[in-house]
Structure formats: C-alpha cells, structure tokens
Amino acid sequence: MTDLGQQSAIPRSAREEHDLERRLASVFRALSQDADVDLWAHRPADANGLLPMNAPHLYPDPARSELPSLRGATDAMAMRRKWSDPELHRQMLPAAREERLIVEILEQFRCESLARQAGVCSNLSQRHAHWRSEYLRSRLHETHLGMLLYTVILVTRSVVNREPIGREDSDLVEESRFELSPDLGPFLLPLRNSRHDQRAFAEVARDLARTLAGRIAAVEEREGTRSGARERHAAPSLPLVFDIAEDLFAPVPEEGGGQLHLARGYRAWTTRFDRESTIAEVVRTESLRSGRTAIAAETARRSVPLAPVVSRLHGVVEAAKEAHELVDSEDGVLDPSRLTRLITSPGDPRVFRGRSQRAEADCAVTFLLDLSGSMKPHALGLGALLDVLVRALDRLDVSTEILGFTTNAWNGGRVRNEWKKAGSPERPGRLNELHHLVIKSGASSWRRTRTHLGGLLKTSLYREGIDAEALRWAVDRLRSQQAAKSAVVVISDGLPADSATAVANGDDYLARDLETTVAGLRRAGDIGILGVGIGTDPGLIYPTSVELDAESLGDRASVRAIVDGLCTVLSR
Amino acid sequence: MADVSTLRELFGIDADMPVPMLEDDSDLIPRIDENYRFDPEVTRAILAGFSHGSRVLVQGLHGTGKSTHIEQIAARLNWPLMRVNLDGQISRSDLVGKDQVVIEDGQPRTAFEEGVIPFALTRPMALVFDEYDAGRPEVMFIIQRLLERDGLFTLTEQNRVIRPHPHFRLFATANTVGLGNVNGLYHGVNRLNQAQLDRWNIIASLDYLDPAEELLVVTGQVPEAAAKLGEETVATMIEVAQLTRSGFAAGDVSALMSPRTVISWAENSVIFGDVELAFRFSFLNRCDSTEHPLVAEYYQRCFGGELDLDHAATAS
Numbered sequence: 001m002t003d004l005g006q007q008s009a010i011p012r013s014a015r016e017e018h019d020l021e022r023r024l025a026s027v028f029r030a031l032s033q034d035a036d037v038d039l040w041a042h043r044p045a046d047a048n049g050l051l052p053m054n055a056p057h058l059y060p061d062p063a064r065s066e067l068p069s070l071r072g073a074t075d076a077m078a079m080r081r082k083w084s085d086p087e088l089h090r091q092m093l094p095a096a097r098e099e100r101l102i103v104e105i106l107e108q109f110r111c112e113s114l115a116r117q118a119g120v121c122s123n124l125s126q127r128h129a130h131w132r133s134e135y136l137r138s139r140l141h142e143t144h145l146g147m148l149l150y151t152v153i154l155v156t157r158s159v160v161n162r163e164p165i166g167r168e169d170s171d172l173v174e175e176s177r178f179e180l181s182p183d184l185g186p187f188l189l190p191l192r193n194s195r196h197d198q199r200a201f202a203e204v205a206r207d208l209a210r211t212l213a214g215r216i217a218a219v220e221e222r223e224g225t226r227s228g229a230r231e232r233h234a235a236p237s238l239p240l241v242f243d244i245a246e247d248l249f250a251p252v253p254e255e256g257g258g259q260l261h262l263a264r265g266y267r268a269w270t271t272r273f274d275r276e277s278t279i280a281e282v283v284r285t286e287s288l289r290s291g292r293t294a295i296a297a298e299t300a301r302r303s304v305p306l307a308p309v310v311s312r313l314h315g316v317v318e319a320a321k322e323a324h325e326l327v328d329s330e331d332g333v334l335d336p337s338r339l340t341r342l343i344t345s346p347g348d349p350r351v352f353r354g355r356s357q358r359a360e361a362d363c364a365v366t367f368l369l370d371l372s373g374s375m376k377p378h379a380l381g382l383g384a385l386l387d388v389l390v391r392a393l394d395r396l397d398v399s400t401e402i403l404g405f406t407t408n409a410w411n412g413g414r415v416r417n418e419w420k421k422a423g424s425p426e427r428p429g430r431l432n433e434l435h436h437l438v439i440k441s442g443a444s445s446w447r448r449t450r451t452h453l454g455g456l457l458k459t460s461l462y463r464e465g466i467d468a469e470a471l472r473w474a475v476d477r478l479r480s481q482q483a484a485k486s487a488v489v490v491i492s493d494g495l496p497a498d499s500a501t502a503v504a505n506g507d508d509y510l511a512r513d514l515e516t517t518v519a520g521l522r523r524a525g526d527i528g529i530l531g532v533g534i535g536t537d538p539g540l541i542y543p544t545s546v547e548l549d550a551e552s553l554g555d556r557a558s559v560r561a562i563v564d565g566l567c568t569v570l571s572r
Numbered sequence: 573m574a575d576v577s578t579l580r581e582l583f584g585i586d587a588d589m590p591v592p593m594l595e596d597d598s599d600l601i602p603r604i605d606e607n608y609r610f611d612p613e614v615t616r617a618i619l620a621g622f623s624h625g626s627r628v629l630v631q632g633l634h635g636t637g638k639s640t641h642i643e644q645i646a647a648r649l650n651w652p653l654m655r656v657n658l659d660g661q662i663s664r665s666d667l668v669g670k671d672q673v674v675i676e677d678g679q680p681r682t683a684f685e686e687g688v689i690p691f692a693l694t695r696p697m698a699l700v701f702d703e704y705d706a707g708r709p710e711v712m713f714i715i716q717r718l719l720e721r722d723g724l725f726t727l728t729e730q731n732r733v734i735r736p737h738p739h740f741r742l743f744a745t746a747n748t749v750g751l752g753n754v755n756g757l758y759h760g761v762n763r764l765n766q767a768q769l770d771r772w773n774i775i776a777s778l779d780y781l782d783p784a785e786e787l788l789v790v791t792g793q794v795p796e797a798a799a800k801l802g803e804e805t806v807a808t809m810i811e812v813a814q815l816t817r818s819g820f821a822a823g824d825v826s827a828l829m830s831p832r833t834v835i836s837w838a839e840n841s842v843i844f845g846d847v848e849l850a851f852r853f854s855f856l857n858r859c860d861s862t863e864h865p866l867v868a869e870y871y872q873r874c875f876g877g878e879l880d881l882d883h884a885a886t887a888s
Contacts, residue, residue, distance in 0.1 A: 019865075026824035027869045030815045035822035075873065117811050119876040523823030 017062065018540050022519075024074040031078035031120065038519070040512060042070070044077045053080055054101070055108035056153075057131035065130070072127020075120045076112055083111040085198060092202035098216050099209035106156055106205040110195045113161045125163065132169065141172075145219050151176040152184065152212060159188045160195055183211045266468070266513040267429035273414050274434040276473075279404075279455035282437070291454025295383035302384050302554045309392040312563050316485075316570045317363050317396045364399040364442060364483035365566065368474045369456075370492035371406035371437070372465030378493065378534055381553025383456045388559050390453075394446040399481060402440040402453070405470030407463045408433035412500025419504070430510075431500040432464055436473055442481050467496040468513040475527055487528035487569045489562065493550075494536050515541055528569025532562060544569050579619065582648050583610045592623045593649050594696055594739065600652035607792035608644045609785055617776035618645050621741055622698070627719065627771065629704065629744045632778035633821065635830025638745035639702055641778060646698050651741070653698040656688055658707035667714050668729065684730055689718060693725055696739030704744035718742065719771035744772070780817060786810050786831055790838050797838035805847060808874050809834055815870040816855070825866060827859050848879060 012020065025039040036046045042062050044051040058076055060069045084107055093100050112124050132154075140146040151173040158165045165173070187208040194200035268274075280288065367386060369375075375382070386402060393400050407413070412431040419428050439456070440449045455461075471490060478486045496510035518541055521529055531542025534553065538545040546565045552558045579589045614630060618641065621628035630638045639655060646653040656662065669687035673680055692699040701707070701715065718725055719742070725734040781789065787807055791798040797806055813829035820828035829837075833855055840850035851871065856879075859867055868879040 023866050023869055026819060026822070026866050027815075027873065029822040029824060030819040030870060031873065033818045033821075035818075071869075071872075117874045118808065119871075119873040122876050123873070525823065525826075 011063070015539060020067075020070070021062070024070060027071075028074050028078050028081075031075060032081035034081055037078075037081055038516070039074070042073070044081070051077075051081070051086075053077060053108065054104045056105070056135075057128055058108070060127070060130065060134075068123055068126040069130040072123040072125075072130070075115070075123045076108065076127060079111040079115050079120070079124075080108055083114045083198075088198055089202070092199070092206065094206055094209060096213055098213045099206070102152065102209035102212055103202065103205045105153060106160070106191070106208070107198075107202065109157050109160045110191075110198070110201050113195050128157065136172075145216065147173070147176050148180065148216065148219060151180055155180075155184060155188070156191065156208075159192050162192075180212075180215075183215060184208070187211075266509075266516070268469075269415050269419050269428045269431050271434075273408065274436075275408065276436040276438070278441075279437055279439045279452045282461065283455040283458045287458055288451045288454040291383075291457035292451040293454070294380065294457060295387055295453055298380050298384040298554060299387045302388075302556075304388045304554070304556050304559050306388065306392055306395075309388060309559055309563055310395050312560075312567065313392060313396055313398075316567050317398055362397070362484050363570070364401070364478055364481045364486045365393055365570075366401040366403060366442075366474050366478050366486070366488045368470060368488055368490045369402065369404040369439075370465045370467065370490070371404040371462050372492075372497060373462050374493055374497075375465075375534075376459045376462050378550060378553055379456045379459060379462075381550070382491065383453050384554030385558055385562070386453060386456075387450075388554070389562060390440070390446055390450075392563075399442040399483060400440065400446070401438070401442045401474070401477060403470070403474050403477070404437040404439055404456075404461075405465065405467070405473075406435045406437070406461055407466065407498065408435045410463055410499070412498075416500045424504075428504050429501075430466060430469070430498070431504055432466065432498050434466060434469060435461075435463075436470060437461070442477070464498040465492065465496050466498055466501070466510060467492065468510065468517040471514070471517055471521075475521060478527060485528075485570050486526070487530060487566060489530045489532060489566065490538075490542070491532040491534065492536075492538065493534040495541075511541075518542060528566075530562070530565040530569050532565070579616070583615055583645075585610060585612045585615055589616065589619065590623070591619050591649065594651050596650050596652060596696060598652040600654060600697065601650055602643045602647040602653055604647045605640075605644055607789060608640070609781065609789050610644070611641070611778060611781075614641055614776045614778050615645065617774045618642055618743070620774060621743060622646075622649055622651065625741060626773040627742050627744075628774045628776060629746060629772040630776050630778055631746050633780070633817070634747060635817075635828060635832065636778045636780050637831065638778050639700060642698070642700050642743050642745070651698050651739075652696065653700060654688065654692055655700045655702055657702045658711060659703050662707075662711060664710050664714060667711060668727065671729070689714070689725065690727060690734055693718075693734050693736045693740055695737055697737070698741040698743060701742075701744040703746065705746040716771070780814075781831065783807065783810050783814065786813075786834070789831055790834050793835045794838040794842065796842045800842050800845075801838070801847065805841075806838060809837055809841075809847070811874040812851075812870055815873060816867070819866070819870065825859065825863050827855070827863075829855055847875075851879070 021039055021042060024042075025037075028037055028039060028044070029035055034046070037051070038045050040050070042059065044053055044058075055076075058073050060073050062070060089107055093103055115121050115124060135141060135150060141150045154165050154169055154173055155177060157163070187204055190204045191201065191208070194204055283291075367389070369382065390400050390402065409432065412419075413433045415433055416431045419425075419431055437455075439452050440446070467490070471488070474488050478488060496514055498510060501509055518529060518531075521527060522543055529542060529544065531538035531545040533539075533545065533547045535548075535550045537547050539547075544565060546561045548558045548561060579585045579591060582591060617628050618630070620626045622645065630641065632638050643653060643655070656667075665687060667687045667689050669685055669690055671682040672685045674683050675681075688699070707715070723736045723740075725736070726732075727734060780786070787803065787810060790806055790810065791803065813831075813834050816825060816828045819825040837847075837850055837854040840854050841847045844850050844853075856864060856867055864881055868881055871879040
C-alpha cells in the first residue's frame with residue numbers, strides 16, 4: 001500500500017494540488033468515457049464551460065479534504081456525466097427552486113447507484129460519509145428544515161443505493177423520518193425500481209419533490225427564516241448548494257469567489273482589431289540595427305561557446321533526420337561510396353542511396369516570447385539567449401521561428417470601448433487588441449534576419465500578455481511546417497495578464513485558457529512544449545519547464561537549461 | 573474453391589450465409605485459435621470480402637483485434653494470408669519490387685525482384701494492409717492502382733501487366749477512417765482522401781469486446797485464472813483495462829491494455845499468485861513513469877485497494 005491515501009493529512013503544496021487535480025481530471029474522463037470533460041478548480045466542465053451539477057456533496061474543499069473524499073467527488077461527477085442525459089434532465093426539472101434541488105440530488109444519487117467498480121463505490125461512500133460529518137459539524141441539522149433535508153438525503157440515498165443507514169444517523173433522524181414517512185413512503189420503491197430509466201425516475205422524483213416542497217414551505221413559514229436559513233447554509237466552510245443559483249441553466253457563478261466566470265469556454269469580444277506583423281514593419285531599420293549591435297555586444301560579453309550547445313542538440317536532431325535519410329538503401333540511386341560492397345559481399349543489395357522522403361523540415365523549433373510590460377528589463381538578456389540558441393539550431397539545419405506576443409493597447413483599447421458602447425454585458429471574453437509579431441519566420445534564414453532580433457529592444461511594443469491565443473497561433477504555424485519533430489518554447493515571466501479582460505471576466509480567465517490549451521497540446525502530443533519562466537516557476541502550467549534567474553539570462557547555465565529542456569521535449 | 577460451409581458451422585454466428593473454403597496447404601495459412609470470438613457484423617463484412625472479392629477496410633482502436641479478426645477467418649477458410657504493415661518504414665520498392673544487383677558468372681548485373689504486391693496478386697491469397705492510414709502518399713498511390721475496378725496491376729518497371737488470381741483478396745485495417753489524426757491519438761497518421769475511401773466497398777468498425785465477452789475470452793485462454801483468482805477478479809481486471817482504454821482515447825495515458833495485455837496479466841497472476849505484482853509486470857512497467865500515479869488511480873477505482881508504487885520510481 002502506498003501513502004497515497006494518507007498523504008492528505010499533510011497540506012499539499014500548490015504543485016501537488018495541481019498535479020492531483022490533473023490526475024483526478026484524467027480519472028473523470030476515463031470513468032465517464034468522455035474525452036471532453038475537465039476539472040476547473042475541482043468543478044466539472046466541458047468544452048462549453050462549467051457543467052451544472054448541483055448536489056451538495058460534489059464540492060469538498062480541496063485544501064482541507066482527504067484524498068478519498070476528493071476522489072469520491074470526482075467519481076460522482078463522472079457517474080453523473082456517464083449516466084445522465086443533461087438535455088432530458090433539463091426538461092424534467094421543475095420550476096420551483098426547492099423542488100429543483102431535490103430532483104437534482106436524486107438524479108445524482110441515481111447515477112451514483114449505477115457505479116459498478118468496487119473502488120468507485122467505496123470512494124462514493126466515503127465521500128458521502130465525509131459530507132455527512134461536515135454537515136453535522138456545521139450544525140445545519142439543528143434547524144427543523146436542515147434536519148428535514150438531511151433526512152430526505154439519507155433515506156433516499158439508502159433506498160436508491162441499497163446502502164443501509166448507519167446506527168448513529170439512524171438514531172439522529174428517527175424522529176424526522178417518522179414525521180416524513182407518509183410523504184416519502186409511497187415514492188421509495190418506485191425510485192429504486194426506476195433507477196435504470198432516467199425519464200421514469202425523474203417523474204417519480206418530481207412527484208416526491210412536489211410533496212416535500214409543500215412541507216418545506218410550511219416549515220420555512222413557521223421558522224420565519226426564509227432568507228435567514230439560507231444565509232446560514234452558505235457557511236463558507238461548506239459549499240452547500242442548498243441555494244440553487246437561479247440561472248441554473250446558465251453556468252453557475254461561484255458565490256463570493258467570483259473565480260470561474262467562464263460561460264462558454266474562452267472567447268474574444270471581437271478580433272477585428274487584432275493584427276499580425278513582422279518586426280521589420282513596426283521597427284525602423286536603424287533601430288533594428290542598433291538593437292542588434294547591443295545584443296551582439298551582450299552575447300560577446302556572455303561568451304557562451306557554441307560547440308557544446310550544437311553537440312548536445314545534435315543527437316536529438318539527428319534522430320529526426322534518420323527517419324528521412326536512407327543511406328545503405330536497397331533501391332534508389334547507386335551510391336558510389338558503397339560500390340566496394342558489391343565486391344566484398346556480393347549478396348548485400350544495400351548499395352543505393354534512397355530517395356529520402358523528406359518532410360519540409362526534419363525538425364522545427366519555435367520560440368514564443370511574452371512581450372508584456374514586465375518583460376522589458378529582460379530584453380537584452382533574452383536577445384543574447386536567443387542569439388546563441390538560434391545560431392546553434394541553424395547549424396543543425398533546424399528550422400526556427402521567433403515569435404512574440406503583446407497587445408496594441410493598454411486597458412483594452414478599442415475592443416473595450418466597443419464593449420462599453422454595447423452596454424458592458426457580462427462575461428465578454430478577451431477585451432484587448434492582440435498584436436502578434438513575427439521576429440523570424442521559419443522560411444527565412446538566420447543570416448538574413450538576425451538584425452531583426454534587435455527589435456526586442458524596442459520596449460514601446462511591450463504591453464499586455466495574452467498567452468494562450470498566441471500559443472495556438474504559434475502552434476498552427478509550426479504544424480504547417482510539417483516537420484518530423486517540432487517543439488515550441490514559451491518564454492515568459494509570469495501568468496497571462498490583461499487588465500481589461502481580468503476586470504470583466506475574473507482574474508484567472510486567461511490563465512485557465514492557457515492551462516486548457518497546454519493540456520490540449522499535451523494530449524495531442526505531436527508538438528513538444530517547453531515552458532521557460534524568468535524568475536517564476538512555469539511548472540504549474542507547463543508539464544516540462546525550466547526556471548531561469550533573471551540575472552543569468554543569456555549565460556552558459558541558462559542556455560544549457562533550455563537545451564536540456566529542448567532535448568527532453570524533442571526526444572519524445 | 574473446395575466446398576462451401578455456412579456461417580453457423582464455422583463461426584457460430586446465427587445466419588445461413590454460405591462461405592467459401594479453399595483447398596490449400598500453404599504455410600501462409602494462419603493457425604486456428606479455438607478461443608477467438610468473432611464479432612458477428614465484422615465477420616460478415618470480412619466474409620463478403622472472401623466470398624465476393626469485395627474490398628473490406630476494418631477500422632477500430634488499437635488492440636481491438638482488427639488484423640486478428642481477418643487472420644482467424646482466413647485460418648478457418650484455409651486461405652493463405654499475408655500482412656503488410658504500412659507504417660512509415662515501408663517503401664514503394666518493398667511493395668512493387670526493385671532491381672537488384674546480382675553476380676552472375678562473376679559479372680554484376682541487375683535483375684528485377686518482385687515485391688509483395690506482384691507476389692500476392694498472382695496467388696490465391698489474402699493481402700492485409702495494416703495501419704492503412706499511416707501509409708505514405710507514394711505508397712498509397714500504388715495501392716490506389718491496385719484498387720481500380722478491374723484490378724489489373726501494371727508494373728511500370730517491367731512493362732508488364734499482372735492479372736490478379738481469382739482468389740486474390742485485399743483487406744486493410746486502420747485506426748481512424750479518413751479523419752486523419754483524431755484528437756492527436758495516432759502519430760504519423762494521414763488523412764485518407766475520399767478517393768481512397770471510395771474504393772473500399774465495405775468499411776466495418778470493430779470496437780472492443782463488451783466486458784462479458786472479454787471475460788469469456790480471457791477465461792477461455794487462461795482457464796486457471798478463473799479457478800485460481802475467481803471470475804470476479806478477472807472481471808475487475810477487465811474493468812482496469814477499460815479505464816486505460818478510455819484514458820488512452822482521451823490522451824491521458826500513452827499505453828492501453830488490449831485484450832492481449834489482460835490475458836498476459838491473468839497468466840502472470842496465476843504464475844506469481846499475486847494480481848498486483850503481475851499487473852506491474854504486464855502493464856505498469858510499460859507506461860511512462862510520470863503516468864504511474866494515474867494508472868494507480870485507475871487501479872484503485874476498480875480494485876478498491878491502492879496500487880503500491882514504491883517499487884516503481886515515480887516522477888511526480
């Protein structure tokens with residue numbers, strides 16, 4: 001047995017937390033047999049945004065929950081995704097809020113009762129036990145209404161799941177169970193018997209919910225706490241969804257946190273003002289030259305020897321070439337250097353040079369540079385670093401691109417103005433004008449474009465950073481080169497940042513999109529991705545990453561670290 | 573053609589479709605695996621290929637047993653069969669043939685040595701192109717010629733036209749049908765163009781066996797497993813395999829457990845008397861170490877207990 005099950009007692013680091021969530025998301029996909037689902041901050045989502053799953057036990061606090069509890073919550077979501085048709089569910093939902101809540105919870109239990117795997121069943125049970133103890137600890141059951149709901153949940157789950165109620169709970173709910181039995185009784189067997197048929201089950205659940213709603217209304221009336229009770233329900237330690245968001249059919253905004261405002265995945269308010277230009281179009285030739293001179297001086301000062309860099313990369317690049325170069329081939333053009341073979345071993349037919357089936361390039365590497373404001377101080381070191389790397393790759397006939405991303409404006413520019421004019425609707429998506437820069441394209445030679453590197457010193461270009469869209473753009477360009485092996489190296493000094501977008505969509509809107517993009521690329525697997533962080537650990541987003549110290553940019557150690565990272569991602 | 577049997581007699585499938593059998597004793601006839609389970613629909617599609625000369629493309633994920641399916645049918649029909657994998661390594665000359673340098677009477681000269689296609693084409697033989705969607709364009713052009721309606725094959729190298737033998741049959745298997753790389757699963761897979769696909773008369777899809785069927789296969793192949801471990805355990809092993817398959821389809825793991833893997837896991841479990849240890853030998857050690865924690869999660873979901881990863885260095 002590993003310590004996996006017990007490690008939760010120790011607080012997890014951000015990195016462990018992240019890895020665990022990725023792992024659970026993978027399990028979510030495997031169990032639900034749906035490749036599109038994902039977890040965002042432990043909430044279920046698919047390509048269109050958050051999935052409305054409103055059962056109180058699905059959202060344990062990840063920072064304070066044991067592993068079995070988190071597993072159970074994920075498994076419960078997976079069962080729901082697998083066994084429940086959301087469209088049918090939506091049609092069957094009653095209008096009244098309390099009734100909706102009960103139907104939601106019952107549908108969740110129905111799906112969980114269909115779990116077959118032993119481990120999944122035990123995780124679900126543990127999650128439920130944990131939820132019960134949280135509920136009792138938060139003393140929500142001390143109100144009449146809280147007790148009533150607790151009883152309904154316990155009784156229906158035990159019937160649908162055929163799992164008896166534990167002794168302690170039995171004693172606890174005995175009274176309210178008795179009180180409820182005329183209301184609940186007639187529905188229990190039909191619930192159990194229709195659990196394989198979503199529609200039939202939902203019909204029973206609706207009837208049950210309607211009966212209970214009457215009772216709940218009466219209780220609330222009596223306690224006079226129609227809103228007060230719910231305020232207590234919203235105890236921060238326990239994300240009980242006893243207050244179902246009115247816009248259940250839209251994604252559920254998180255109360256108080258305002259974290260996940262993603263309605264329909266990522267979008268841009270408008271792309272009309274986005275532009276893509278070459279560095280020569282936006283920086284004057286003299287500036288390019290003077291910048292180039294400064295970078296060359298910095299490179300000389302750092303004096304990183306090229307030979308070791310080339311030889312380290314050589315092995316990986318050659319492996320890519322071998323797929324294409326066919327020497328010692330059995331057909332093709334006669335290879336004069338092999339003719340002696342005819343004499344020495346007459347039976348050996350390998351005297352030809354094959355017509356190599358070369359792709360456009362054997363190997364292609366793209367450097368994608370974050371040109372947001374905070375990167376300004378690193379421009380010179382970055383230039384020196386790229387100077388060495390691109391020269392080394394160029395010697396090995398690797399096709400290289402240097403691309404940069406920034407924006408045309410601060411504070412959203414014309415995009416934000418348009419959005420304002422439209423009345424600032426909620427969740428507008430990305431609110432700025434992208435500016436994508438081609439500093440060196442794969443088609444151009446280093447010799448002819450090396451002065452373009454000087455454009456990095458034009459710091460007026462540096463504004464805001466919208467990484468994910470730039471990454472998708474860089475990858476599209478890379479794929480069009482059809483190299484046998486390709487990698488993209490993203491160099492940045494932090495998370496994506498764009499003030500206007502963050503204000504309108506929440507702080508992590510862009511970071512989420514970047515995570516999703518990187519995860520998707522990783523799953524596609526045709527392109528290696530290396531994240532390089534300047535003074536920051538990019539490991540939370542990029543599976544393969546290198547952290548560089550700002551002072552060391554362009555020195556031997558920094559070049560070597562990137563080369564090692566490149567070797568890793570290219571040799572996969 | 574020797575005699576004609578029916579689907580029911582040979583494959584246990586409830587239909588009276590006649591199937592042709594050859595009288596042949598070539599070494600290229602595959603060996604019969606008594607425990608092989610035929611998918612009724614795919615079997616009928618492949619048999620249509622054998623009896624009417626239709627060209628059948630079988631599509632399905634890795635490990636669904638596409639090639640084996642064709643092979644086992646050929647074995648029962650007594651039909652010689654050759655499998656050619658069209659992955660990146662095969663070249664035009666392997667298929668068509670090439671001029672070889674030979675020494676005759678002490679003098680070097682070139683002689684044409686025929687490739688797979690001319691060889692198979694002139695014999696009663698089923699030719700199976702595996703990984704059809706990974707074929708390189710210049711290889712696909714050759715096959716395209718083979719797929720032309722009349723089936724005549726021109727050897728430009730020799731100014732010769734080859735007429736196919738009446739019992740020559742052509743099959744292919746692919747991971748994807750013409751969609752190229754579905755969600756990045758298969759590297760080096762090319763989009764099959766419509767013209768290519770149109771030339772296949774029948775496209776059959778083979779999915780994984782359903783768990784109950786797979787249980788029969790595994791316990792059929794490894795009878796000791798059911799006795800020693802219990803059917804319950806074998807069924808759980810198949811559940812783990814299913815999770816790795818959906819994980820693979822989602823791109824979360826780079827290896828999956830095919831029915832073959834489950835069989836070797838069952839065999840090893842019997843040998844070592846330890847299901848968990850056998851799992852490490854049969855599957856876990858094949859996965860990238862960064863994926864071990866995830867595979868352990870899959871394992872936990874099915875068996876309920878934790879998989880001990882301390883033996884394997886984990887990189888997480």
